[in-house]
Amino acid sequence: MAILVTGGAGYIGSVTVERLRAKDESVVVLDDLARGHRAAVDPGVPFYHGRVGDRALVASIAAEHPLEACIHFAALAYVGESVSEPAKYFENNVEQGVALMGALREAGVRRVVFSSTCATYGETKQIPIPESSPQSPVNPYGWSKLFLERLLDSYDLAYGLKFVSLRYFNASGATEKRGEHHDPETHLVPNVLAAAAGEKREVSVFGNNYATPDGTPIRDYVHVADLADAHILALNYLRRGRDSVFLNLGTGRGYSVLEVIECARRVTGRPINVRIEAPRAGDPARLVADAARAQSVLGWKPATSDLPSILRSQWEWKQKHPRGYGPA
Numbered sequence: 001m002a003i004l005v006t007g008g009a010g011y012i013g014s015v016t017v018e019r020l021r022a023k024d025e026s027v028v029v030l031d032d033l034a035r036g037h038r039a040a041v042d043p044g045v046p047f048y049h050g051r052v053g054d055r056a057l058v059a060s061i062a063a064e065h066p067l068e069a070c071i072h073f074a075a076l077a078y079v080g081e082s083v084s085e086p087a088k089y090f091e092n093n094v095e096q097g098v099a100l101m102g103a104l105r106e107a108g109v110r111r112v113v114f115s116s117t118c119a120t121y122g123e124t125k126q127i128p129i130p131e132s133s134p135q136s137p138v139n140p141y142g143w144s145k146l147f148l149e150r151l152l153d154s155y156d157l158a159y160g161l162k163f164v165s166l167r168y169f170n171a172s173g174a175t176e177k178r179g180e181h182h183d184p185e186t187h188l189v190p191n192v193l194a195a196a197a198g199e200k201r202e203v204s205v206f207g208n209n210y211a212t213p214d215g216t217p218i219r220d221y222v223h224v225a226d227l228a229d230a231h232i233l234a235l236n237y238l239r240r241g242r243d244s245v246f247l248n249l250g251t252g253r254g255y256s257v258l259e260v261i262e263c264a265r266r267v268t269g270r271p272i273n274v275r276i277e278a279p280r281a282g283d284p285a286r287l288v289a290d291a292a293r294a295q296s297v298l299g300w301k302p303a304t305s306d307l308p309s310i311l312r313s314q315w316e317w318k319q320k321h322p323r324g325y326g327p328a
């Protein structure tokens with residue numbers, strides 16, 4: 001039986017497909033390529049170009065490849081865009097997500113691993129953030145993810161669907177073959193490395209007056225390969241018939257924006273110019289995971305998520321793929 005990976009041509013999805021294949025898992029990818037790259041998926045992996053809300057398509061995939069589980073990555077994930085175009089986010093992430101879950105139900109798929117996010121917490125008082133922290137998103141992107149979490153919880157209660165909802169903190173880094181390529185790129189690490197490579201004159205730092213030691217926001221960076229491995233552990237956890245669960249995926253250690261830039265200067269040996277800009281609305285000062293539950297429930301331990309390893313891996317990928325996967 002196969003695992004349906006939605007959004008498998010995207011950044012985290014494509015690395016997860018790579019790791020699943022390395023473990024001889026049978027995988028089928030569904031992606032509309034709105035934000036992903038066909039070249040990020042090996043030609044040997046069955047690939048369906050379409051939207052997750054296309055119930056007929058999902059039914060025909062399930063007919064062709066009996067599905068054991070779904071790992072649901074597919075979503076739009078730019079916080080700023082979700083604020084200016086909320087309708088797009090509720091249509092793509094919620095409406096399409098509801099339709100997908102309906103099609104999976106009809107196909108008898110009872111295991112789901114879901115890409116959730118620390119953005120479901122909003123402004124939190126408690127740092128590091130435990131899963132029990134109140135969830136009150138500060139942008140439509142976070143709400144769209146929280147809605148799917150609520151749906152999964154209700155479907156478990158009513159229909160016996162079992163799920164692991166993984167609340168990622170900041171995905172970053174690369175494997176030898178796959179890395180982060182978005183257009184536009186809103187994440188810090190690829191932007192810092194673009195400045196190191198001379199593709200940008202400088203890197204923008206949004207606000208330097210936060211209540212942190214150097215005044216810039218602190219985030220918890222997790223290597224994409226460690227994230228991918230957590231999905232495989234989650235899948236095996238569900239295969240053992242265990243209960244649904246919400247888990248943070250982070251390291252428990254935060255770095256400020258200026259610390260990331262300083263570390264990138266050391267790793268790349270290049271100068272990186274900084275431009276201080278106005279703070280962005282809805283950017284909390286600190287987002288750091290309490291990651292103890294993922295370790296105790298899944299036995300997940302990030303192996304390569306120290307900041308120099310993250311930056312080195314993404315820098316090496318960038319040197320080998322200066323244009324990423326080609327034109328986005």
Ligand SMILES: NC(=O)c1ccc[n+]([C@@H]2O[C@H](COP(=O)([O-])OP(=O)(O)OC[C@H]3O[C@@H](n4cnc5c(N)ncnc54)[C@H](O)[C@@H]3O)[C@@H](O)[C@H]2O)c1
Nearest residue numbers: 007010011012032033034035036051052074075115117171
């Ligand atoms: N990158 C992070 O730091 C981060 C943090 C927390 C959560 N997440 C979540 O993880 C998931 C993957 O993130 P990513 O950084 O790899 O994003 P990405 O944009 O690189 O990948 C998402 C993929 O989903 C596809 N897609 C989007 N909507 C679709 C639809 N309706 N039908 C079919 N395909 C669709 C896109 O084409 C893309 O290939 C997302 O759900 C995101 O919200 C990411």
